[in-house]
Amino acid sequence: MCDWPRYSVECWFDKEKESKLIVRCRGKCFHITLSPRNFHESPDILNKYLHFAEVAEADGDLEGLTIDDFQDWALQPFLPVLRNTEPAWEKSQRVTLYDYLNPDTFYYSLSASNNVLIPVPRYQVSPRKQQGVDLDSYILHSSCPSFHPRQVEICVDRPEDTYFESAKKVLVGKTICFFKQWSAGDKRSALRELESYICIEQLRLGMEVPVPCLFGVVQSEGDSRYQGLLLSWIDCQNMTLECALGPKTPIDLRQKWVDQLTVSLDRLHSAGVIWGDVKAANVLVDRNGDIWMIDFGGGYTRGWVDKEKAGTIDGDKQGLQKIRDMLLQHA
Numbered sequence: 001m002c003d004w005p006r007y008s009v010e011c012w013f014d015k016e017k018e019s020k021l022i023v024r025c026r027g028k029c030f031h032i033t034l035s036p037r038n039f040h041e042s043p044d045i046l047n048k049y050l051h052f053a054e055v056a057e058a059d060g061d062l063e064g065l066t067i068d069d070f071q072d073w074a075l076q077p078f079l080p081v082l083r084n085t086e087p088a089w090e091k092s093q094r095v096t097l098y099d100y101l102n103p104d105t106f107y108y109s110l111s112a113s114n115n116v117l118i119p120v121p122r123y124q125v126s127p128r129k130q131q132g133v134d135l136d137s138y139i140l141h142s143s144c145p146s147f148h149p150r151q152v153e154i155c156v157d158r159p160e161d162t163y164f165e166s167a168k169k170v171l172v173g174k175t176i177c178f179f180k181q182w183s184a185g186d187k188r189s190a191l192r193e194l195e196s197y198i199c200i201e202q203l204r205l206g207m208e209v210p211v212p213c214l215f216g217v218v219q220s221e222g223d224s225r226y227q228g229l230l231l232s233w234i235d236c237q238n239m240t241l242e243c244a245l246g247p248k249t250p251i252d253l254r255q256k257w258v259d260q261l262t263v264s265l266d267r268l269h270s271a272g273v274i275w276g277d278v279k280a281a282n283v284l285v286d287r288n289g290d291i292w293m294i295d296f297g298g299g300y301t302r303g304w305v306d307k308e309k310a311g312t313i314d315g316d317k318q319g320l321q322k323i324r325d326m327l328l329q330h331a
Contacts, residue, residue, distance in 0.1 A: 013056040027088025042112035098149035132225035145216035189297040196296035241283035278319025
């Protein structure tokens with residue numbers, strides 16, 4: 001696929017074996033829906049698609065096939081469309097969260113005739129209106145700083161790099177932050193996370209806790225909804241505890257991580273803050289080898305915390321014990 005323009009893609013399958021691809025290419029966004037009913041006149045393609053649905057149900061790996069294989073197959077008919085798309089950026093352009101959150105958006109479905117895949121345009125919305133979460137009444141009483149998307153610049157070396165991955169590293173004034181985006185329907189999780197960070201900021205006045213600092217929230221353009229959190233940037237090069245741990249990791253470093261997590265979690269619990277989704281992937285390791293706890297939106301991950309204990313102190317302790325075992329059992 002060397003002749004493909006640069007792009008990024010997200011993929012979902014539902015219980016009815018329907019799927020959606022969201023493709024970002026050259027600053028434009030393409031929503032592509034796929035359904036078995038669109039392939040009934042092409043049995044070979046229908047069988048191929050249903051097999052890929054089984055791959056998705058098997059967590060993305062079945063008989064040597066992966067979700068990447070499905071994406072390559074489904075996007076091949078769109079090569080001319082993506083290749084001929086005019087770039088949305090200009091040279092030396094300052095790219096903000098507004099640009100990322102409001103791309104020109106095109107909607108397609110994928111059909112088939114005579115066992116040939118055919119892109120079918122549906123409609124276009126330009127720009128696409130993003131939906132945040134309604135926290136206005138809470139924000140007004142929380143004294144949490146609020147910023148508009150046009151005030152938040154995305155940190156990239158080239159403007160075109162903005163449009164391929166999630167916008168995470170951003171600049172607000174002269175401060176580099178991490179942008180944690182909220183999706184539509186995330187109100188409960190967003191409120192829980194915001195409340196947790198505000199409580200942690202109060203706790204931080206008396207003691208240290210290895211949790212990113214709350215810098216503010218990003219308000220939707222033109223309404224009272226909110227797009228996400230701005231947190232202090234942790235220089236960790238995307239290194240989680242899960243990635244940092246290896247066979248040669250020294251025992252004293254492993255013990256340091258256990259001690260840091262144990263003390264920090266006790267401090268959070270004493271302030272009434274529940275971590276929630278405790279797992280190694282929610283622990284960052286910075287350049288100095290110190291840990292940072294992230295993701296206070298609630299939920300749980302199977303294998304780390306029992307469902308009935310999720311969102312409780314017991315659940316946090318259970319997850320911590322799993323991390324402790326991972327770090328020390330085979331040291």
